[in-house]
Amino acid sequence: MKTTIDSIMAEVLSLSPPTRALLAEKLIESLDVEPEVVLSSAWKDELRRRCREIDEGLVELQDAEEVFAGAYAAL
Secondary structure (H helix, E strand, O other), X not given: OHHHHHHHHHHHHOOOHHHHHHHHHXXXXXXXOOOOOOOOHHHHHHHHHHHHHHHOOOXXXXXXXXXXXXXXXXX
């Protein structure tokens, strides 16, 4: 098993940074999504749009702690 993982890692690390980032994203997604959860095509489109906006710098990201603190303060 270790040899297989080592060979996979060597191959993955030889990929371009954007390709490695995409692969990492897909691997993380595979851990986060429950198998019985099926996203509609509309949600998939929305997620792709939001990711594209982030990648292209079209939106300003905010720190989650600051957002939650502001929301709690508004209550």
